[in-house]
Amino acid sequence: MNDKNQPDGTNPWMKSLMIWLGVVLALVLFVQLFDSRTRVAGGEGIAYSEFLQRVEDGSVKEVSIADNIVSGTLTNDSAFRTQAPDDPRLIDRxxxxxxxFSAKPREEPSFWMILIYQSLPFLLILGVAFFVIRQMQKNAGSGAMGFGKSKAKLLTEKHGRVTFDDVAGIDEAREELQEIVDFLKDPTRFARLGGKIPKGALLVGSPGTGKTLLARAIAGEANVPFFTISGSDFVEMFVGVGASRVRDMFEQAKKNAPCIVFIDEIDAVGRHRGAGLGNGNDEREQTLNQLLVEMDGFEANEGIIIIAATNRPDVLDPALLRPGRFDRQVVVPRPDIEGREKILSVHMKKVPLAPDVDSRTIARGTPGFSGADLANLVNEAALLAARKGKRLVAMREFEEAKDKVMMGAERKSMVMTEEEKRATAYHEAGHALVSLHVPGCDPLHKVTIIPRGRALGVTWNLPERDRYSMSMNQMKARLALCFGGRIAEQLIYGADALNTGASNDIQQATDMARSMVMEYGMSEKLGWLRYRDNQDEVFLGHSVARSQNVSEETARLIDQEVRRFIEEAEARARQVLTDNLDELHKLAEALLEYETLTGEEAKRAIKGEDIGRGEGDRSRPAAPAAGSSIPRTRPKKPGPFGDPAPQGA
Known part of the structure; x- marks a missing residue:
């Protein structure tokens, strides 16, 4: 692979400089030749009549005559020149x-000078035209002469190259692709047992999980040419251009085989054919058809491996996913706790860390984070430390960065009245107290009344480990937790003083109770049946809302069961807060004093113990210990009073 993406390895800056130097030199030569017939000796120009007058006066010392140009010196040694007409009496005078006087013979130009003089304009025109055409055809189809050229770029990373050592947290996906790299390095190892090199690999995963990073790592590991292109680069407004670009891309790949072609966001061109029931995009379908033929048609493209990435595999055409085209689908999931720790270690290598930073604690506190989220977390922590003028990034910056990423930035400019602040404290204290007393709730990690994002306060409950499902007891505990804030306000201020702050609590509790009844089969009266279709089901490329196909009697029963779950949760939360009203007051007062409490500090506060902070650190809690509480997944649009989001299955 040549440097600077030039086919001949020439530095493009030097190449452009040489072209412009040639143009300037040609122009100078042209001007010189054009002006050679009119160039004369130096001196002051005078009129011919004045020259004759000075000859008569005897003030002319000597004269040189050359092709009607008369030049010379006067008796005062000053030079002159003039243009003489055909004057036969000049010599006699x-x-x-x-x-x-002396005379110089007329210089006749040579044959080569005449040839250059006459052909130079045409050469200049041809050179400019050649230069313009080269610029139009540059970058594979960027101009009018290259519509059908492929936009695939040959990746030549020599500095900052990514390898599999830079990919962490997705070991299974890395092993699948490592096999492809090994196949390219030593194909005989697999061929001796009858194995064939795979035609393609499809990387499937949520945004930010590292699909493109994996592709770059393959490029860094494999000592073969690596072409990269986006799915949207194929489709143009002209029909047939996309198919032409696919053909040209595979022609380039054949010349460099064995090689790898990476197509990012392949769903832009690989959607299900026939989408829209007759109103499909002909250009996109032709492009997809050509891609299918090139990957596995009559002509086998041996040595070309296609690696594609998408986060929407459900919309891809089935013909694209069959064996022989994409032989393997590699799922790139969100990392678990071990993977998050490895990813954090990779990103922390570039950051100067304080001794108290523990990547394991941060990993345990960020379930559901993708690789991109973790990279953003480390970057935010570094920015916070730089803003404070620190030389090292401490655990406190990582905690603040985690709060900022998950709950939003602190709204320091927001001014709350003392009554609003106290209502927020009781609301969040109600959430926290229910989570501490109801079995099945996740451990309390942090509770704060500092406004963040769209929330005036947040109660943060975190599971002990990465969770992939929830039991019925856990979901009922979560329902009770949702109503802890509203009931705490009602107990303190009365039913007539309720405000709109619990709207998100009610929404989350209602959605969870309806899912328990209609999707999870947790209602004895309705049984193990699913009564809800996918609300955003993707069908032939369109998102359509499916109506609930239930009878009126069943719908009435569903509403009754949902109400029953809600009322049971309300009663459970009310009982906890009524029995522990003193603890509610203590926790609310601690929140008004310190604004933010960790789970351990909240437990000490309801017991009446000293929280253990210094005077200079009233509203910023210390980082939790490695074995304390573990964060839940990121909140889903927290309401005005920071209601916790339910943990879905």
């Missing part, structure tokens, strides 16, 4: 006055 000079002889009569005793003026020394």
């Amino acid at each position: 000079l002889i009569a006055k005793g003026v020394k």
Whole structure:
């Protein structure tokens, strides 16, 4: 692979400089040749009549005549020149006055000079036209002469190259692709047992999980040419251009085989054919058809491996996913706790860390984070430390960065009245107290009344480990937790003083109770049946809302069961807060004093113990210990009072 993406390895800057130097030199030569016939000796230009007058006066010392140009010096040694007409008496006048004169023969241009002089304009025109055409055809189809050229770029990373050592947290996906790299390095190892090199691999995963990073790692590991292109680069407004670009891309790949072609966001061109029931995009379908033929048609493209990435595999055409085209689908999931720790270690290598930073604690506190989220977390922590003028990034910056990423930035400019602040404290204290007393709730990690994002306060409950499902007891505990804030306000201020702050609590509790009844089969009266279709089901490329196909009697029963779950949760939360009203007051007062409490500090506060902070650290809690509480997944649009989001299955 040549440097600077040039086919001949020439530095493009030097190449452009040489072209412009050639153009300037040609222009200078042209001007010189054009002006050679009119160039004369130096001196002051005078009129011919004045020259004759000075000859008569005897003030001319000597004269040189060359092709009607008369030049010379006067008696005062000053130079002059003039243009002489055809004057046959000039020689006689000079002889009569005793003026020394000489004559130079007319210089006839040589044959080569005449040829250059006459052909130079045409050469300049041809050179400019060639230069313009080269610029139009540059970058594979960027101009009018290259519509059908492929936009695939040959990746030549020599500095900052990514390898599999830079990919962490997705070991299974890395092993699948490592096999492809090994196949390219030593194909005989697999061929001796009858194995064939795979035609393609499809990387499937949520945004930010590292699909493109994996592709770059393959490029860094494999000592073969690596072409990269986006799915949207194929489709143009002209029908047939996309198919032409697919053909040209595979022609380039054949010339460099064995090689790898990476197509990012392949769903832009690989959607299900026939989408829209007759109103499909002909250009996109033709492009997809050509891609299918090139990957596995009559002509086998041996040595070309296609690696594609998408986060929407459900919309891809089935013909694209069959064996022989994409032989393997590699799922790139969100990392678990071990993977998050490895990813954090990779990103922390570039950051100067304080001794108290523990990547394991941060990993345990960020379930559901993708690789991109973790990279953003480390970057935010570094920015916070730089803003404070620190030389090292401490655990406190990582905690603040985690709060900022998960709950939003602190709204320091927001001014709350003392009554609003106290209502927020009781609301969040109600959430926290229910989570501490109801079995099945996740451990309390942090509770704060500092406004963040769209929330005036947040109660943060975190599971002990990465969770992939929830039991019925856990979901009922979560329902009770949702109503802890509203009931705490009702107990303190009365039913007439309720505000709109619990709207998100009610929404989350209602959605969870309806899912328990209609999707999870947790209602004895309705049984193990699913009564809800996918609300955003993707069908032939369109998102359509499916109506609930239930009878009126069943719908009435569903509403009754949903109400029953809600009322049971309300009663459970009310009982906890009524029995522990003193603890509610203590926790609310601690929140008003410190604004933010960790789970351990909240437990000490309801017991009446000293929280253990210094005077200079009233509203910023210390980082939790490695074995304390573990964060839940990121909140889903927290409401005005920071209601916790339910943990879905």
